[in-house]
Amino acid sequence: MIAIDDYRRVAPPGAIDMLLRLAERVRGRRLLHVSGGRFGGGPAEILHTLVPMMADLGVDAAWEITGGDPGFYATAAALRAALDGAERVLTDEALDHYVEMNRVNAKKIALDADLVLVHDVLPATLVEHRGAQGRWVWRCHFDSSHAQRRAWTFLRPYVNQFDAAVFSLPKFGRRLGIPKYIIAPSIDPLSEKNRDLTAREVTTILRGLGVSQDRPILLQVAPFTAAEDPLGVVNAYRLVRKHYHVRLVLAGTGDADRESRETLAELREAASHDPDITVLELPPDAHVQINALQRAATIVLQKSVHEGFGLGAAEAMWKGKPVVGGVAGGLTQQIVYDVTGYTVHSVEGAAFRLRHLLNNPELIARMGAAGREHVRRSFLVTRHLTDYMALLIHLTR
């Protein structure tokens, strides 16, 4: 089991002592996380790290989840997609059922805590059942700025019953009647996805995936959807290939929806004509494989045209890789232009920056090192935990 002291060798100097002192200040106060599930998605992934770390620090922290029938999950998923800007049909009956299921959840979950952090959409309407004690915060992990009107009109009255909301970036929030705090998400440097791997481990894993390391590897790890623009990545690679003998690896988790299947089929078609393109459809728990791919890569792409925070960039930078990313979501926060990589607006821009880096290998090393330090200061779970403790102290004074 990983202990808080294990983070001393990866966190910035003084960060763990700061956490220990913050923990002393919140001793005796109870923090409760409520999410829609324990698996799948970034919020659950990071709670698996954050909650045990809090316990190790002596903080009284708990994590509860809501449950329901298939209709509950389907409506919450549609509502979440609509809040993220997608067009969805939301009927009054389905929304009533979603609210009703959370009324049942409220009876099953002990919701008494000094600070209740409710993550994302599934448990959001639990706030109706809050008691007089304790402070309630809605932790929104997605970009709500382009929410469909119907979805936001439905959710806003619930959100305004919280004492505060937390967004990952200022631009992800909307006008609310409550304070909006900003806490960026984070990566766990000691997790399977980010822990150090030996060169032999990397080679073994890549061999198992059928990826040769005989040439520089350009890598994008992302879902096979238009938002992540994997076809744009292929086109950028084709422009680069005229000048450099490189491999392109596109790795991601395939979804069952039509868009994902069509994109994957197009990528496979492109790969069938070019042996230097590898498309890897990985299972959701392929963390160590992604880790090895990122470590083996020469340059990592995150050429999204629509993105949430997009922590894939931070993961790659933590492994000392320069990142060429799209101007979308949190990528502009993570990629410091010309320092840790480049943000680009087009396929041609991506190709230009890839060639620029391949032509100047010393830049790859320098930007990789700068990226790792940038992530150490700003996107590790230790900083995330520090922010949550500060929030607990600030709201429960």
Next chain:
Amino acid sequence: MTTPAPFQFIGCVELRQALDHRARDERELLDRLEDVPAGSVFYHTHGYFLRHRPITTAYGNDFAAWAAVQVRDQVLAERLAVINPFEMASLEDLREELMSAVHDHLLRLSTIPRVEFGEAFHFQQSHIVEVPLGPAVSTLAELRAGLAEVDASAIYFHMVEARARLGRRSGDFAEWIRTSLQLPALAERIERIDTYMTSLERVRARVLALVDGALEEASA
């Protein structure tokens, strides 16, 4: 002889809060600058030094960084970057100075520079959570030992936050050295350290160098 009052290092965590003010062009920046709370002016100027890391390009404050990176208006960026927040007597004076720079710049232009492909400026403010760090110190040698090890946020708290937002104009190190250790010459030298356009680690190194000099003088 009385025992000097001990010095307690205080680190800090900045809890950021988004405000419902944003600007997509320089006219909006001017208008919003007039409206936002003084805490927001502080966050985007003095607070820049808590967040700024030496790996990033130095613009001196968030407004100048936005003008340069998002609007691509290097002229306004230069005008805003040279405004030293540590030279202003109050946050309202600083706000006036920033607004004057934007206003004068716009007077010379026929069109308002705006964000075309970049991001809007989102105004924020912060709440500082104070965290006592390490045992309190009572001598200059103990202060030196603590200063070398303490989290960088303590340098920010004692050298920037104390002066600009808490009204302790000398900064906490200089004040304690003057009043508790009775070393006015050293206090004055520390007070003169320029905290503008540098990193917290560089400020730490400068204070340590001055303290080392005083310790050597005392031992000689």
